[in-house]
Amino acid sequence: MKDKIAELLQARQRLAKQMPDPAIALAGSLMSRMIRCNKPGCRYCEKRKGKGHGPIWILSINTGNRRVRQIPVPASLQPEVAEGVRRFAEIQKWLKQISRINQDLLEERKKR
Numbered sequence: 001m002k003d004k005i006a007e008l009l010q011a012r013q014r015l016a017k018q019m020p021d022p023a024i025a026l027a028g029s030l031m032s033r034m035i036r037c038n039k040p041g042c043r044y045c046e047k048r049k050g051k052g053h054g055p056i057w058i059l060s061i062n063t064g065n066r067r068v069r070q071i072p073v074p075a076s077l078q079p080e081v082a083e084g085v086r087r088f089a090e091i092q093k094w095l096k097q098i099s100r101i102n103q104d105l106l107e108e109r110k111k112r
């Protein structure tokens with residue numbers, strides 16, 4: 001039983017050490033949208049043919065209480081923001097794994 005606990009502690013340590021750097025983590029989802037300018041004769045906005053202008057990027061964040069914060073993201077910052085959003089999801093996976101180990105650890109420690 002002690003070995004099992006040592007094993008879990010080791011696994012937990014390993015995960016915590018290998019966790020990707022959380023510094024850039026950014027919650028939310030990055031969405032893109034095309035915009036119509038409504039200027040007559042604009043070839044980008046022609047009905048059925050044109051796709052509109054853009055894409056423009058928006059970071060959409062659930063802030064709780066059914067509220068959503070939307071932050072427009074300039075194209076120049078889009079790759080950085082996309083990476084932050086990916087990192088956030090990645091870190092969550094690591095935390096879930098660590099949490100699973102801690103659940104097992106709790107069960108093992110209760111046995112002693």
Ligand SMILES: [Zn+2]
Nearest residue numbers: 037042044045
């Ligand atoms: Zn247009």
